[in-house]
Amino acid sequence: MELDGARVLVAGATGVLGGALTAELAARGARPALAGRDPERLARAARRYPGAPVLLFDAYDPASCARAVAEAAAGLGGLDAVVTAFGAVAFGPAAEAGDEVAEHLMAVNALAPAAFFRAALPLLAPGSVLAALTGVVAQAPQAGMADFSASKAALAAWLGAVRREARTAGVRVLDVRPGHLDTGFADRAVAGTPPPLPAGGDPLRTVAAVAEAMAADAELVRTAPDGAPVVERRAR
Template sequence: MRLDGARVLVAGATGVLGGALTAELAVRGARPALAGRDPDRLARAARAYPGAPIAVFDAYDPASCARAVHHAATALGGLDATVTAFGSVAFGRAAEVGDEIAEHLSAVNTLAPAAFFRAALTVMGPGSLIAAFTGVVAERPQAGMADYCASKAALSAWLLAVRREARSAGIRVLDIRPGHLDTGFADRPVAGTAPPMPAGGDPHRVVAAVADAMEADAELLRTAPDGTPLVERRAR
């Protein structure tokens, strides 16, 4: 897809990754719409994009996710892409993480993005795209974060199935699976404490690769062992 002039909704635009991606897309000429949880942070983020529509959503309220999509589509006269860049993480052995935390991770990391995309699929046409940050844990689950990994793997599986459904309509699906990034995300768990981790990768390098992948109509973005983002035209 051509990003110059593209109408793109970024859900999670107030976060480190979402904010960096919104800025990258705007530099490439895209017309962004911003969605976030905190109204004040959302208003501050939107100052960098005069005229960009904003929408507040609650990941526990799927209807609010759908409303954000429809608001953005109405304000921009349509949508060419919808990207989710939000989530929650928790650490701890599976036997110690409570059901409430597991439910929270599923709601935020799986069901809320799916609600955004379900609505987006009803308003977007041929040549458009949906994309989500799932992470490397979607394909390589790690001990000490089973429920988090499961929630991301579930979203990745959902995207795989929807990709097959959406091809006939000309809608692309991009699964973004970077490794650990230096965003501070692991320092804000809803439960537990992050184990020692290697230095995180550069989020700006990754969002530049995400924009490249969107322009190339790619289906998958991975991170090589040396940290280099790899754009794959077809998911394996």
Template structure:
């Protein structure tokens, strides 16, 4: 996808990764639309990105996710891509995680990204991209993260299937499988405390990889060797 002029919705634009991605897209000449929970942060990111259109939403409200796609398409005159950066973590042994917390984790980490991309799929045309952030927990399934990892794994599987469906339409489906990032994300868990974690990858390196993947029609960003991230076509 050519970045200049590309019309891209970024749900989760008030988080560290989402906001950095929006600002980079704007700098590259794309036309982002922002969606997030915090109206004040949303306004600041919009101002730094050429006063890009912005809208609040709650990720657990799946109808609101779908309506946000329609809003972005109307604001931008169409959509060339959607990059979903929403997510929330929880920690603790599985028997100690309540059903309410597990339901919230599934809604935010799996069902909300699916709702955004499901609504966007008919609107994004050939050469466009549908993308979402998963994470290494989807494959590693660490102890004390069972429900969080399960939700991310569900999203990863869904993206794989949708990629096969969209291939004939010429639409790329990108999974952004990131390692632990330097964002403070783990400290904002809805339950429990994060285990001792290694130093996180700088946000700028993740944004570099995501932009390269969007530009190249790649299917995966993942931890790589020898570099920290690898873009896979």
């Protein structure tokens, strides 16, 4: 897709990665709509993008996710891409996590992104893009992160099925699976304490790769063993 002039809804635009991605897309000429759950953080983010639609959603309320899509399309005069860049993480043995934590992770990491995309699909023309950040745990589940890994793997599986459905309509589905990034995400866990982690990768390199993948109609962004983001035309 052509990013210059593209109308892009970024859900999670107030976060570290979502904010960086919004800035990257805007620098390439995209017209963003900003969605988040905190009104004050949204207001601060919106100052960088005069005229951009600003939309509130609650990941526990799928109807609010669908409403944000509709309002973004109305505010921008249509949508060319929807990106979900939000999530929650928890740490600890699976036996100690608790059902409430597992439910929270599945709602935020899998069901809410799906609600955004489900609402967007009927609105998108050929050449449009759906993009989600799943993470390396979607394909390599980690001990001490069972429910987090499961929630991201669930989203990746959903994206894989929708990709096959959407290809006939010319809509691309991009799965972004970075390794550990230096965003502070692990320090904001909803439960548990993060284990010792390697140095995080540069989120700016990742968002640049995401923008390149969107422009190239690619289907996967992953992290190479040396930490460099890799764009692949077809998802594995």
